[in-house]
Amino acid sequence: MKKNILNAVAIAELQQRIAEYEDEVSYKQLFFHFFLPLKSFSFSITKSKELAEEIVSDVLIEVWARRKTLSEIDDLKMYLYVSVRNASLRKVQQHRKSGVLSLDEVQVEFASTDENAETILINRELSEKIETAIQLLPQRCKLIFKLAKEDHLKYKEIAALLNISVKTIDHQLAIALKKIAGVLHISLKKPSSQ
Amino acid sequence: MIKDRIWTLVSRKLSGEATASELAEIETIIKNQQYNELYLEAIEEYWSLPSEKDDEFLEATYHLHLMRLKEKGFDLEADRERDENQSLVFENPQPATRKKSNIKWYITSAIISSFAILFFILYNIENPPGTPSDNKNVESVVSTKSGSRTKIQLPDGSSVWLNGSSKLVYDNKTFGDKIRRVTLSGEAYFDVVKNTGKPFIIHTATMDIKVLGTAFNVKAYPGEKNIETSLIRGSIEVTLQGRKGTIMMKPNDKLIVSNEAGLAENNMGATKKAVAAELDSTVILMGHLTIAKDETTIVETAWVDNKLVFDNEPFEAVALKMEKWYGVSIRFEDNKLKSAPLTGSFEKETIAEAMMALQLSTPVFKYKIINQTITIFK
Numbered sequence: 001m002k003k004n005i006l007n008a009v010a011i012a013e014l015q016q017r018i019a020e021y022e023d024e025v026s027y028k029q030l031f032f033h034f035f036l037p038l039k040s041f042s043f044s045i046t047k048s049k050e051l052a053e054e055i056v057s058d059v060l061i062e063v064w065a066r067r068k069t070l071s072e073i074d075d076l077k078m079y080l081y082v083s084v085r086n087a088s089l090r091k092v093q094q095h096r097k098s099g100v101l102s103l104d105e106v107q108v109e110f111a112s113t114d115e116n117a118e119t120i121l122i123n124r125e126l127s128e129k130i131e132t133a134i135q136l137l138p139q140r141c142k143l144i145f146k147l148a149k150e151d152h153l154k155y156k157e158i159a160a161l162l163n164i165s166v167k168t169i170d171h172q173l174a175i176a177l178k179k180i181a182g183v184l185h186i187s188l189k190k191p192s193s194q
Numbered sequence: 195m196i197k198d199r200i201w202t203l204v205s206r207k208l209s210g211e212a213t214a215s216e217l218a219e220i221e222t223i224i225k226n227q228q229y230n231e232l233y234l235e236a237i238e239e240y241w242s243l244p245s246e247k248d249d250e251f252l253e254a255t256y257h258l259h260l261m262r263l264k265e266k267g268f269d270l271e272a273d274r275e276r277d278e279n280q281s282l283v284f285e286n287p288q289p290a291t292r293k294k295s296n297i298k299w300y301i302t303s304a305i306i307s308s309f310a311i312l313f314f315i316l317y318n319i320e321n322p323p324g325t326p327s328d329n330k331n332v333e334s335v336v337s338t339k340s341g342s343r344t345k346i347q348l349p350d351g352s353s354v355w356l357n358g359s360s361k362l363v364y365d366n367k368t369f370g371d372k373i374r375r376v377t378l379s380g381e382a383y384f385d386v387v388k389n390t391g392k393p394f395i396i397h398t399a400t401m402d403i404k405v406l407g408t409a410f411n412v413k414a415y416p417g418e419k420n421i422e423t424s425l426i427r428g429s430i431e432v433t434l435q436g437r438k439g440t441i442m443m444k445p446n447d448k449l450i451v452s453n454e455a456g457l458a459e460n461n462m463g464a465t466k467k468a469v470a471a472e473l474d475s476t477v478i479l480m481g482h483l484t485i486a487k488d489e490t491t492i493v494e495t496a497w498v499d500n501k502l503v504f505d506n507e508p509f510e511a512v513a514l515k516m517e518k519w520y521g522v523s524i525r526f527e528d529n530k531l532k533s534a535p536l537t538g539s540f541e542k543e544t545i546a547e548a549m550m551a552l553q554l555s556t557p558v559f560k561y562k563i564i565n566q567t568i569t570i571f572k
Contacts, residue, residue: 013442017429021444024270025429028390031259032252057259064268111245119239121232130240148209149241155211173205174198177237181201184233 011076018063019070027067031060034077036111037151038084044106044143045088055091059083081153081161103162108142110134111150126183133183137176144169145176199223204234208241253391271390332366338380341521343497350374350387352394355498357381358518359415381413381518383498386428400451404431404440411495418514423449424483424494441480448494450479486539502540502548509534509557513570520545522563527571531559 014030017023035056042052059080063070073079089101113127122130134142143162147153148169155166203220206212212220224231260270336346340359347353350370356362360380369375374386374394386394386405394405398414400421408428414421423432425443432441432449443449484493486503496503502519504512510532513524522545526532534557540548549561549568561570 010442017442017444021429023429025390027270028256031256032249035252035255035259036248053255057255057262060259061263061266061268064263064270065266113243113245119243121236122239122243126236127240127243148205150245152210155206155209170202170205173209174201177201177205178198180237180240181233184236 008077015070015073015076018067022067027064030063034080035060038080040109040111041081041147041151042084042088044108044139044146045085045101046091047107051091052088055087056084059087077153078157078160081151081157085161101162103140103143103164104138106139106143108139108146110142110146130180130183133179134176137179141172141175144172148173200234204237208238271388333363334366334369335361335363337361339521340518343500348374348376350389350392350394352387353385355383357383357413357497358521378412378414380415381411381497383409383411383495385409400435402433402435404433410443411498413494419452421451422494423451424492426483426492426495446483448481448483450481487537488539491539496539500541504536504538506535506537508532509536509570512536512538512552516545516548520548522566522568524568524570527569528559531557531570531572 011030011033014026017026018030038056038059039049039052042055043049046052046055062083063080070076085101110131113131118124118127134145137145144158144164147158147161148155153161155169158164158169159166200220200223203212203216203223206216207220220234224234263270336344336354336356338344338356338358338360343355343357345353345355346362348364348369349366352374354362354376357380360378360382362376362378362382364376370392372392374389374392375397376395377397379399384394384396384405386408396403396405396412398412398421399416400414401423403410403412403423405428408430409426410428410430411424411426412422413424423430423443425445425447427445429445430443432443434441434451441449484505485491486493486496486505491499491501491503493503493505497519502515504515510526513526516522517524519540536552536555536557538551538555540551543551545568546563549563553559553561559570559572561568
């Protein structure tokens with residue numbers, strides 16, 4: 001199954017087809033598209049892969065269970081992320097006292113880059129160096145970077161999800177990119193410079 | 195300060211958040227050589243590096259997800275054969291408490307993941323990637339002459355009706371190993387047996403169609419202006435060559451793609467519908483199936499029932515259909531007649547009877563039949 005990044009139109013189409021035709025193929029596509037990013041988002045809160053998988057599976061079961069009223073959801077992507085966030089926080093709350101998302105306590109894991117993925121400027125070695133550098137960033141910064149880069153969330157979506165301001169996102173992403181630039185600075189020589 | 199500003203701007207650009215003036219600001223900064231463009235390019239490239247694909251994991255996880263759905267009373271893929279893995283895991287079904295079902299979820303997850311990994315490893319040992327598993331490919335070719343039609347059954351049980359002057363090719367040896375793959379030239383109606391684990395892919399000269407289980411018609415004759423895909427039920431995913439992304443089709447949709455660089459000509463008659471907004475209207479048209487006057491026959495697939503049906507179609511298009519249907523060739527001496535709209539339906543009529551019947555309809559024309567060639571004139 002293709003794992004292209006689905007745009008909003010394509011997601012809305014899947015949503016409509018699940019609602020109108022109970023289309024299992026569309027449901028599977030939705031699962032394939034969202035399972036890993038949602039799992040990884042849940043993991044950053046629950047810090048448990050098993051728990052994260054169960055939470056995402058539950059949220060997606062709910063999507064099928066309410067398929068007849070699925071069209072009522074304005075933004076399915078945000079509905080999924082918010083549901084996963086809330087369910088993850090509830091789970092954490094059962095174990096600990098606080099049910100508030102603390103961005104400094106999240107644990108962020110990145111999807112590994114495709115082994116064969118190389119570009120003109122970025123070879124495998126370089127992308128590994130960059131990934132190592134990003135791993136050293138504060139958790140808050142990593143989570144925001146991940147949601148923007150891997151999950152393709154909009155700033156206002158990240159802001160709503162993590163309850164932070166767009167300004168914070170600007171700031172944190174600048175930190176991450178600066179870090180990457182630091183790696184590139186060592187690895188890439190400006191052609192004209194001596 | 196300027197250095198931090200550039201990173202905020204570039205982040206915005208990469209996230210698709212930058213305004214036009216912010217994009218211009220980046221250009222200015224680069225132009226003033228305050229920052230090396232190469233870094234920015236490298237960062238952009240890094241940003242869009244694809245993540246690792248893990249379809250095996252997802253397939254296994256989806257299996258589990260389906261089982262959990264079933265526990266809650268939602269039985270998807272009910273008609274699908276149960277996977278061996280599932281019976282292994284659920285030997286002793288017990289009234290599951292919340293806790294137990296959690297544990298089961300963890301364990302089955304681990305077991306099925308290891309199965310998936312094992313299969314993957316074994317598969318790759320037997321068939322190292324990049325080397326063809328066997329050079330002795332056994333090609334099955336089914337072809338029809340002009341004027342004849344045939345029905346065949348593929349090894350997986352799927353049925354294919356092949357219209358005149360058409361050819362279907364598949365590899366007897368590898369068909370259904372992982373993918374059910376066929377190549378089509380001409381027109382065919384497919385009734386594909388559902389098997390979610392083994393996608394059915396049809397290659398044509400200009401596009402590929404991926405199916406999971408469905409019935410639809412593909413008309414892809416070389417030399418004809420348009421390629422048409424008509425979906426009766428289920429859902430399919432169409433990939434056009436040289437085009438990114440896929441087009442998803444719903445039942446009752448008809449997709450028309452230009453076979454050449456020019457325009458996709460709309461010969462859908464009276465039912466032509468608006469072009470889907472995101473499609474490139476110069477090459478592709480999306481419309482609906484045409485229902486004939488009897489209100490039960492679908493024009494696009496009538497040939498499967500041995501009916502030649504046309505609904506408000508130009509004489510020229512009807513002539514093309516009749517050529518393939520009767521195995522004749524039809525020539526126009528008068529070009530004006532080519533665009534005259536015709537409606538009709540033939541079932542058991544001979545070519546002579548059909549031509550006589552056509553003469554009774556609106557455009558006044560004469561014809562002569564010499565051997566297998568029909569000439570149409572005023």
